[in-house]
Amino acid sequence: MSWTPADPMVSIKDVHKSFGDLKVLNGVSLDVMKGDVICIIGPSGSGKSTLIRCVNALNDIQQGSILVEGQEVNDPALDKLELRKKVGMVFQQYNLFPHKTALQNVMMAPVRVLKRDKVEAEKQARDLLAKVRLQGKEDAFPGELSGGQQQRVAIARSLAMQPDVILFDEVTAALDPETVGEVLQTIKDLAEDGMTCILVTHEMGFAREVADHIYFTDRGVIVEHGPPAIFFDNATDPRTKEFLSQIL
Amino acid sequence: MEFFFDWFRVLNQETGVNLPFLYDSYDRNRIFNGFLTTIWLSLVCLFFSVIIGVIGAWLQASSFKITRRIVNGYIQLFRNTPPLVQLYFFYFAIGTMLPRVENDWGGQSPLLGSFAWAAISLSFFAGAFNVEIFRSGIEAVPKSTVEAAEALGFSKLQIYKDITLPLAFRVVLPALNNNLVNLVKTTTLAYAIAVPELLYEANQIWSDNVNVTEMMIFLLLAYFVLVGVLVGGMNRWERSMKIPGYG
Amino acid sequence: MTFKTDLPVMMPVKPHEPEPFLRLKLWHVVPIALLCIVGTTLAFAADGDAKQSPLAVLMNWAPLLLRGFIFNLVISVSAMALGTAVGALLGLGQISPNRIMSGGSWFVTQFFRNAPWLVLLFFAMFLLPFELSILGLKIPFPDWFKAILGLSLPVMANVSEIVRGAVKSLPSGQWEAAESLAYTRRQTLWLIILPQCVKRMLPPWMNLYSILTMATVLASIVGVSEVMTLTGRALSAEGGRPELLAPFYGFVLLLFFVYCYPIARYTVRLEKKFAVIN
Numbered sequence: 001m002s003w004t005p006a007d008p009m010v011s012i013k014d015v016h017k018s019f020g021d022l023k024v025l026n027g028v029s030l031d032v033m034k035g036d037v038i039c040i041i042g043p044s045g046s047g048k049s050t051l052i053r054c055v056n057a058l059n060d061i062q063q064g065s066i067l068v069e070g071q072e073v074n075d076p077a078l079d080k081l082e083l084r085k086k087v088g089m090v091f092q093q094y095n096l097f098p099h100k101t102a103l104q105n106v107m108m109a110p111v112r113v114l115k116r117d118k119v120e121a122e123k124q125a126r127d128l129l130a131k132v133r134l135q136g137k138e139d140a141f142p143g144e145l146s147g148g149q150q151q152r153v154a155i156a157r158s159l160a161m162q163p164d165v166i167l168f169d170e171v172t173a174a175l176d177p178e179t180v181g182e183v184l185q186t187i188k189d190l191a192e193d194g195m196t197c198i199l200v201t202h203e204m205g206f207a208r209e210v211a212d213h214i215y216f217t218d219r220g221v222i223v224e225h226g227p228p229a230i231f232f233d234n235a236t237d238p239r240t241k242e243f244l245s246q247i248l
Numbered sequence: 249m250e251f252f253f254d255w256f257r258v259l260n261q262e263t264g265v266n267l268p269f270l271y272d273s274y275d276r277n278r279i280f281n282g283f284l285t286t287i288w289l290s291l292v293c294l295f296f297s298v299i300i301g302v303i304g305a306w307l308q309a310s311s312f313k314i315t316r317r318i319v320n321g322y323i324q325l326f327r328n329t330p331p332l333v334q335l336y337f338f339y340f341a342i343g344t345m346l347p348r349v350e351n352d353w354g355g356q357s358p359l360l361g362s363f364a365w366a367a368i369s370l371s372f373f374a375g376a377f378n379v380e381i382f383r384s385g386i387e388a389v390p391k392s393t394v395e396a397a398e399a400l401g402f403s404k405l406q407i408y409k410d411i412t413l414p415l416a417f418r419v420v421l422p423a424l425n426n427n428l429v430n431l432v433k434t435t436t437l438a439y440a441i442a443v444p445e446l447l448y449e450a451n452q453i454w455s456d457n458v459n460v461t462e463m464m465i466f467l468l469l470a471y472f473v474l475v476g477v478l479v480g481g482m483n484r485w486e487r488s489m490k491i492p493g494y495g
Numbered sequence: 496m497t498f499k500t501d502l503p504v505m506m507p508v509k510p511h512e513p514e515p516f517l518r519l520k521l522w523h524v525v526p527i528a529l530l531c532i533v534g535t536t537l538a539f540a541a542d543g544d545a546k547q548s549p550l551a552v553l554m555n556w557a558p559l560l561l562r563g564f565i566f567n568l569v570i571s572v573s574a575m576a577l578g579t580a581v582g583a584l585l586g587l588g589q590i591s592p593n594r595i596m597s598g599g600s601w602f603v604t605q606f607f608r609n610a611p612w613l614v615l616l617f618f619a620m621f622l623l624p625f626e627l628s629i630l631g632l633k634i635p636f637p638d639w640f641k642a643i644l645g646l647s648l649p650v651m652a653n654v655s656e657i658v659r660g661a662v663k664s665l666p667s668g669q670w671e672a673a674e675s676l677a678y679t680r681r682q683t684l685w686l687i688i689l690p691q692c693v694k695r696m697l698p699p700w701m702n703l704y705s706i707l708t709m710a711t712v713l714a715s716i717v718g719v720s721e722v723m724t725l726t727g728r729a730l731s732a733e734g735g736r737p738e739l740l741a742p743f744y745g746f747v748l749l750l751f752f753v754y755c756y757p758i759a760r761y762t763v764r765l766e767k768k769f770a771v772i773n
Binding site: 324325327328329330331332333334336337340341342344345429433434435436437439440447451460461464467468471472475476479 | 605606609610611612613614615617618621622705709710711712713715716723737740741744745747748751752755756759
């Protein structure tokens with residue numbers, strides 16, 4: 001059973017996960033096609049972040065299956081490193097390496113992990129930093145950058161690995177309101193370039209604008225989903241309605 | 249119990265593994281007393297070092313520059329010189345200057361014995377650390393919390409008693425416990441002035457019985473258990489004192 | 496670095512004015528000097544004989560005592576080097592994902608951390624052979640060498656804890672970010688985690704060195720000819736005059752204070768500097 005680009009890039013089926021007694025995911029299924037941008041929304045503690053952390057095996061799952069390009073993630077024999085070369089991730093707290101400059105943060109993984117040529121990697125890193133509008137900040141350390149700038153470096157760092165899909169875990173939640181826009185614009189540029197993106201977000205306006213499909217999760221299950229136009233205007237489930245009424 | 253003791257006598261005869269403090273009641277008493285002396289010395293030093301710490305922290309907040317300097321000098325002096333030399337200084341240098349007293353047998357004996365000097369010396373040593381620990385704890389209580397209490401009309405003493413101290417205590421507990429563990433380990437120095445604590449008694453036994461290996465392993469295990477129990481107990485205490493979401 | 500904005504956050508961080516390395520003020524020495532002199536004169540006043548003054552006697556012996564002190568420093572540096580090398584490995588063992596490895600390293604660390612330094616020194620003194628023969632070649636183990644081994648045991652355990660503590664103190668996000676970029680565990684450790692830990696480890700490591708230096712006098716109890724042993728011999732050579740005790744012990748205290756106090760100051764300064772950065 002070999003994977004073709006016509007199959008879902010990421011296919012999540014009936015995933016269960018608990019931390020001790022606490023059930024976080026209670027049978028979640030969703031498919032992401034190549035080039036799709038999907039947004040997962042829902043109240044805090046509904047298991048959104050855990051779900052996407054399972055996709056690149058930062059968390060393991062107890063039951064169900066997650067296929068990335070046809071490869072089973074829930075498999076003890078899985079080569080996690082190969083998986084993570086294909087799946088990029090951007091974190092809420094940026095998690096830049098504080099002892100490396102912006103440029104080094106971006107070019108380090110291609111050189112060390114992908115064993116790419118240093119000169120080439122540096123050129124690509126400079127291009128990526130320009131793409132996220134950070135020319136001139138190449139030699140700045142993370143501590144010298146604002147939250148929004150750090151987050152854009154983190155996006156460039158993830159892009160440098162040329163992943164097939166990028167996971168965004170509430171990437172604007174820790175930012176000052178005035179820097180949220182610049183980060184969202186960067187993600188929007190990526191989406192327009194055709195990058196497959198899975199986002200966990202609280203930015204409803206943004207989700208409505210860029211997403212191809214919205215999933216609403218609560219208490220470890222997907223309550224409702226659909227294209228943004230239908231989802232936001234014609235939500236049927238009372239839990240979704242209540243959530244949307246609180247947040248919009 | 250006798251059977252248990254006899255087993256070790258047989259063990260010695262059969263294999264040569266000699267643990268006289270288990271089958272010989274004289275050596276058993278020596279080890280037991282040594283153990284008690286170690287614990288007693290630790291408790292005495294703990295008590296006085298905490299008192300020194302509290303008074304020192306209070307003096308360090310004094311508005312007189314000279315007072316603060318003296319306290320600082322004391323801290324730096326005791327923290328940056330070897331405790332063993334401090335002990336010698338107290339026991340030999342100061343001890344010989346003090347007047348002698350007549351003892352029960354009509355002879356002359358020093359005013360203070362080796363145990364007392366060990367207690368004084370180690371209390372000052374551990375106390376120097378405690379001063380800084382307590383001061384950092386008091387400084388760790390945010391000014392805004394104190395201001396909030398002032399705004400509610402608490403008196404200065406009430407604020408100190410009900411707000412500052414309870415919060416500061418929780419902040420300093422790990423450092424204080426760490427210092428206590430160090431103190432217990434440092435009591436072995438009293439060996440050098442013949443205070444009959446655990447190490448000293450063990451040394452007596454291995455001198456009499458020529459069983460250094462067995463006694464050495466016993467000593468290591470004994471301190472491992474003693475300190476381990478202490479650390480475990482302290483960790484439990486720290487957890488029970490923890491305020492959810494604070495610190 | 497050039498900055499295209501004048502926002503304060505973008506400005507290059509100005510390093511703090513370095514304080515002079517030795518901030519040993521006069522008053523620091525005053526307490527010790529007082530102790531020596533007051534003690535001396537008190538005892539001397541009681542003694543009417545026309546002997547050499549205690550201070551003059553001390554001056555006669557000072558060169559020998561200084562040589563003994565340098566021997567203490569040699570022991571401390573050797574034990575520190577040995578303990579750090581083995582302790583770093585043990586610390587890495589403690590954070591190993593292998594359960595047996597981490598459990599074993601944890602136990603060894605705790606065992607030697609809980610044992611008093613003096614007991615470990617006795618342990619090394621009495622249980623190590625006085626010579627080791629490998630293939631007929633006899634390598635002697637002199638007492639000072641055994642003392643170095645004995646003192647390096649607690650150093651090893653403490654370094655192991657310092658390494659483990661520094662690694663654990665890093666936010667877990669650093670591990671996750673590196674994992675997400677497909678770094679291997681070894682790469683994550685050497686490229687991301689450990690470089691950030693060095694700064695955190697330096698102050699406690701220096702503190703440990705200071706403690707070790709002060710612990711070298713313990714070697715006198717087991718008969719190594721370091722400064723404390725020499726002091727004892729000098730005192731008995733002078734006929735055990737009681738008025739000599741305070742100046743001689745005071746002199747040893749002073750030697751250690753002059754060496755350890757600057758280290759302590761510098762450690763505090765490093766701690767403050769790193770606290771600002773992190």
